[in-house]
Structures are given as structure tokens and as C-alpha cells.
Amino acid sequence: MQVSPTDLAAFPGAPFVQEHINAVVAKLERALGWHVAPSKEETLTVRAGGDRMLVLPSRKVTAVAEVRSGGAVVSSGDYVLTGAAEAMLEGYWSGTYEVDVTHGFETVPADLLGEIAAACVAFRTDPSLAAWSSGPFSATLRGPGQGAGPSSTFYAYSVNLGV
Incomplete structure (x- = not known):
């Protein structure tokens, strides 16, 4: 699916970061088991x-x-x-x-945009997750007791499945 921060601008929690949107969209399509949009x-x-x-x-x-x-x-x-x-x-x-x-639909159905925005809010507010990527799967996690500020130290983990 191709979803941009502009597509989600009217939803609670906006603005959203493109990387978070991409991760949520990839997870949604994997869960659905099929390509949604565009056609x-x-x-x-x-x-x-x-x-x-x-x-x-x-x-x-x-x-x-x-x-x-x-x-x-x-x-x-x-x-x-x-x-x-x-x-x-x-x-x-x-x-x-x-x-x-x-x-696939020509554009992302309007009812899915709200779900994507809600998932982006949840993604953004997870206290342990600082960043996520979808392919080839990587994550950056905050260590125990670390905040989200610019001086926080992060622990990066990545997985390369050799695909």
C-alpha cells in the first residue's frame, strides 16, 4: 500500500513519520495475506x-x-x-x-486509513520501540529507563534473513 503522512493528516495523532507508516502498512498486508492497493x-x-x-x-x-x-x-x-x-x-x-x-484497490480504502493511523499511534507510543523497518527487518530499542529525548542511548538490533 502507498500511504503518506498527508493521507493520515486528519486523524488523531497526526503528523506521522513515513517510516512508521511503512512499517504499519507492511505489517497490515502481511496480516491480511494479500496486496491491498494500488491495483x-x-x-x-x-x-x-x-x-x-x-x-x-x-x-x-x-x-x-x-x-x-x-x-x-x-x-x-x-x-x-x-x-x-x-x-x-x-x-x-x-x-x-x-x-x-x-x-488491489486503486487507492487505499478510507476505512483502512483510520486503522493505519491508530496503529501508527500505538507504534509511536510503545516505550521500548524507537524505530522499526520492514525489510530486511530491523528494530532500534530503548534500553531500560531511557527516555525518548535526544540524549537517549538506543540499542539497535537487526535481522537479515538472507532473502
Whole structure:
């Protein structure tokens, strides 16, 4: 998702720092399990075990261009959207497929902006957390009894998963 401090300016706790917004947005998309906004074309890898529907891991699918298995095209352009919960392709599906989709909202839905702002406030007010980054995962923590002022000493921790 692309959210800026300007998008959140009207919410309690504003102004927000872009780095905090980015961390909250990354966490939200991981929790949701799908790309929210903006709309983009992407290839999803989906596994099925002899099912009548191939469930795509996204809620806002606007187009399915092609489905491949082992490099061979098995379906093109037909899908059934079952409510707001998921997109499914009808047929018999067994194995692993690459599905070229267009998915995501054009802009971040307004109801999510309030959730992002609230999470930014919580993120900012955590007394142990001074900074956070999302990829390749790092955090800067305050030591015990240290304030948030400019003379505070911070302990930095980072994790590189080799991804």
C-alpha cells in the first residue's frame, strides 16, 4: 500500500513519520495475506489438491489473464468472484499453478486509513520501540529507563534473513 503522512493528516495523532507508516502498512498486508492497493498486475503461486475451485489469495481481483501449470497455459480470462472474500477459478485443480492477476484497490480504502493511523499511534507510543523497518527487518530499542529525548542511548538490533 502507498500511504503518506498527508493521507493520515486528519486523524488523531497526526503528523506521522513515513517510516512508521511503512512499517504499519507492511505489517497490515502481511496480516491480511494479500496486496491491498494500488491495483497492480502480479503472478501468484497457488496450490490445489484436487479441488473444484482454485482459491486465489486476494480479495480484490479485477482480472485473471492466464493460469499456467508447468509452463503450459491451462486457463485464460475466466474467473468467478465470490463476494468480497476471495476470488475462485472454477474447474478441477490439482497441483501448483502460476496465476497472472490484476488485483488491489486503486487507492487505499478510507476505512483502512483510520486503522493505519491508530496503529501508527500505538507504534509511536510503545516505550521500548524507537524505530522499526520492514525489510530486511530491523528494530532500534530503548534500553531500560531511557527516555525518548535526544540524549537517549538506543540499542539497535537487526535481522537479515538472507532473502
